[in-house]
Amino acid sequence: MSAGTAADPLARLAAxxxxxxxxxxxxxxxxxxxxxxxxxxxxxxxxAESALRGARGSAALDGADWALEEVxxxxxxxxxxDARSVGAxxxxxxxxxxxxxxxxxxxxxxxxxxxxxxxxxxxPEDTVGRPRLxxxxxxxxxxxxxxxxxxxxEEVAARLDGLGRLVVAGSAAPALVVxxxxxxxxxxxxxxxxxxxxxxxxxxxIVLVGAGLDPKSVTPAEVGHAEQGRDAYLAALRGYVSGTxxxxxxxxxxCGRAVELGARESVAVCEALQxxxx
Numbered sequence: 313m314s315a316g317t318a319a320d321p322l323a324r325l326a327a328x329x330x331x332x333x334x335x336x337x338x339x340x341x342x343x344x345x346x347x348x349x350x351x352x353x354x355x356x357x358x359x360a361e362s363a364l365r366g367a368r369g370s371a372a373l374d375g376a377d378w379a380l381e382e383v384x385x386x387x388x389x390x391x392x393x394d395a396r397s398v399g400a401x402x403x404x405x406x407x408x409x410x411x412x413x414x415x416x417x418x419x420x421x422x423x424x425x426x427x428x429x430x431x432x433x434x435x436p437e438d439t440v441g442r443p444r445l446x447x448x449x450x451x452x453x454x455x456x457x458x459x460x461x462x463x464x465x466e467e468v469a470a471r472l473d474g475l476g477r478l479v480v481a482g483s484a485a486p487a488l489v490v491x492x493x494x495x496x497x498x499x500x501x502x503x504x505x506x507x508x509x510x511x512x513x514x515x516x517x518i519v520l521v522g523a524g525l526d527p528k529s530v531t532p533a534e535v536g537h538a539e540q541g542r543d544a545y546l547a548a549l550r551g552y553v554s555g556t557x558x559x560x561x562x563x564x565x566x567c568g569r570a571v572e573l574g575a576r577e578s579v580a581v582c583e584a585l586q587x588x589x590x
Contacts, residue, residue, distance in 0.1 A: 322478065322485035322493060328561035334568035335486045341575035342531050350582040351530070358530045361581045366532030366574070367401035370513045373538050373545060374401075374454045400430040400507060401534075404514040409529065412522045415515075419476040423503070426514060430507035443468050443503040450502045454542070455509050459550050460500065468501050487523035491516045491533075492567035496552040496560075513537065520571070535577045536570030 325331060345351065351358060368383045376394035389399025407429050415422045424441040431440045439448065446465040463471070475497050483490055498512035513534050520526045520533065537545055548566035551559030 320481075320483050320485070322483040322489055325489050325493065325560060325564065326485050328557050328564070330561050331489065331564050334565045335488050338488050338525070338568045338571045338575075341572040342526055345530055345575050345578045345582070346528075348579060348582040350585050351528075354582075354585055355528050355530060357585060358578055358581055359528055362530045362532045362574075362578055363405045364402075365577060365581075366517065366534040367398070367405040369532060369534035369536075369538035370404075370510055371398040371401040373513070373534075373542055374509055376401075377538075396432070396434050397510070400432060400434075401510055401514075403429050403432065404510055405517070408514050408518050408521075411518060415479070415518050415522060416482075417480065419479045420472065422518070423472075423498075423511065423515070426511045427504045427507060430510050435506045439505050443472060444505050448505055450504075450508070451506055452502065452508055455499065455502060455546075457546050457550065460546075460553050462502050463500070468503050471497065471501055472503055487520055487525035488568050488571065489564055490523060491519035491525075492564040494519055495567060496549065496563050499549050500553050516567070526571075530578050531571060532574040532577060533567065533570040534574070536573030537567075539573050540566065540570060 326335065345358075364383065365380065368378060368380055371378065371383075371394075374397045376397035378394070378398055383398055383402070386395070386398070389395045389402070404426060407426065411422045411425065414425075428441040444450070444465055448465070450462050475494065479494070495512050495516040498508060498515060502508040504511065516533055517529065520531070521529045525531075544566065548563045552563035553559070
């Protein structure tokens with residue numbers, strides 16, 4: 313192992329079987345969106361639609377599987393648990409673009425802010441915006457999985473600190489690898505008492521944008537995660553948590569497929585705009 317690789321542990325993951333192919337497929341898919349003629353003049357519209365569809369997809373993985381038009385037309389998101397999940401996803405996606413620079417400098421501040429935005433009064437005030445303490449439970453049925461027990465508060469604090477140091481140090485690993493690891497680590501740790509899935513998925517978006525893979529935020533990976541389904545999502549997460557080379561590679565590939573599906577969704581948006589149908 314070279315000194316450079318040892319100092320950049322995420323770079324090793326790019327060499328896992330299947331990861332190089334996943335990275336290449338993602339790059340091709342994202343290039344397909346950016347190469348569409350509609351993106352030359354109407355990229356803000358594509359980005360706005362990506363945000364809406366991404367929020368809908370993220371909420372769907374939390375069990376609030378609303379039709380896109382329902383998300384589009386609603387203005388009240390406090391009437392039920394599902395409505396609150398959709399509202400939280402929309403708020404998070406809107407907040408993400410303002411946190412790119414802060415993420416590279418202080419991931420912990422971004423996570424605290426995102427949890428505050430997601431909770432929106434739906435969690436006890438003294439638990440919002442901070443990692444859970446010893447004895448505090450995780451109340452998140454959408455991530456409940458006996459094969460992925462929640463770590464204790466001490467482990468959460470240590471691993472969050474390590475994750476933050478990795479982010480600040482930077483990595484030569486492809487954007488997909490970094491985004492997948494950050495996403496997987498947040499899901500595995502469930503650092504907050506609520507809204508961990510929504511926060512993890514919007515952080516994946518932040519990493520993909522900030523790393524330059526999707527600088528205009530027009531490729532909603534959340535759509536792809538929802539399209540693959542919650543069972544596949546949790547199965548891939550189990551692979552990540554296992555820590556095996558095969559499991560981690562499968563998680564990265566799963567995230568890569570989500571980005572590909574998100575890119576396909578945005579190409580369809582571009583086509584609709586071109587036809588005047590959106």
